[in-house]
Amino acid sequence: MAVKAVLRINLSGAASDPTVEADRYQAAIEMAAMADAGGFAIVNVEEHHDAEIGWLSSPLVMAGMIVSRTQRVTVRANALLGTLYDPIRLAEEIAMLDLASRGRFVFVLGQGYRPSEYHAFDRDWSTRGQASDFLIETLLAAWGTQPMQYRGRAIHVSPRPYSQPHPPFYCGGMSQPAARRAARFGLPFMPPQPMPELEAFYWAECQRLGTPGRVEVHRDLSLLFIDPNPDQAWEELGPYFMRELAQYSAWANPDVPRHHQSDQLTLAALREQGIYSILTPEECLARITARGGDYQPILHPLAGGVPLARAWQCMSLFTDQVLGRL
Secondary structure, three states, rough: OOOOEEEEEOOOOOOOOOHHHHHHHHHHHOOOOOOOOHOOOOEEOOOOOOOOOOOOOOOOHHHHHHHHHHHHOOEEEEEEEEOOOOHHHHHHHHHHHHHHOOEEEEEEEEOOHHHHHHOOOOHHHHHHHHHHHHHHHHHHOOOOOOEEEEEEEOOOOOOOOEEEEEEEEOOOOOOOOHHHHHHHHHOOEEEOOOOHHHHHHHHHHHHHHHOOOOOOOOOOEEEEOOOOHHHHHHHHHHHHHHHHHHHHHOOOOEEEEEOOOOOOHHHHHHHHHHOEHHHOHHHHHHHHHHHHHOOOEEEOOOOOHOHHHHHHHHHHHHHHHHHHHO
């Protein structure tokens, strides 16, 4: 049975000791290499800034280090907050990743939902929609015929990407403007959670505009941790999960409910909600079998600063006793 397993790397829950934090970053890269060898489909990196507990802030740098240690697995930045970057620099760096990975790097282009991140990078929150349009136009032009016109002048952008007509990417988002933008540019759409009405809106826009369409979305967003004794693991590791959940929930937008957030931050509630699941290898195998071929299990061994010994045990159990038995 083929399973498209995902390894999530967000390095939330920074250690106060820089030596320990360095160990965590090195472990993340080693885990990605293990995922590549062990049959995972995707290693997912992400981006947030102004995080009180610490979060992965440079998905492109991390993706580059992972690409250099892997041969097969897709390395995905989901989401890349594109409007916080210089457009030409971003086009060049993504082209380099596309070449180094031979097309294995893919990204979901987002614009973020937190004004504080725009403030941190001296970007205008009020014009983020226009900035997203300009960014996509610039990226597509930069990866095309050279020279290109940029702000009234001809410039040359290099290197030329490996993937043609351009490096693979999706438009992300949870709003009609985001879905409309994806349809207008003929790009696939990847919302961060199932949103049937928004997905239908995207398809209708594609039909109206005569553009190609594709939607990809994780239908089951439960974050998995594998342990031989889940009850004991919840007592030991629940506080790390709660630390991550509390940080993410602090960024909540009341107009846009998100799966990975909660206003009930107790261990009992955490177990009940299903945002995180601690399973034995046998329970994980049963879940994969029951949910069928479309299910993409998301392993999150480093959540919230989980101690490395426990994170490595989780990785080994999933790789050897779950994927190794499918």
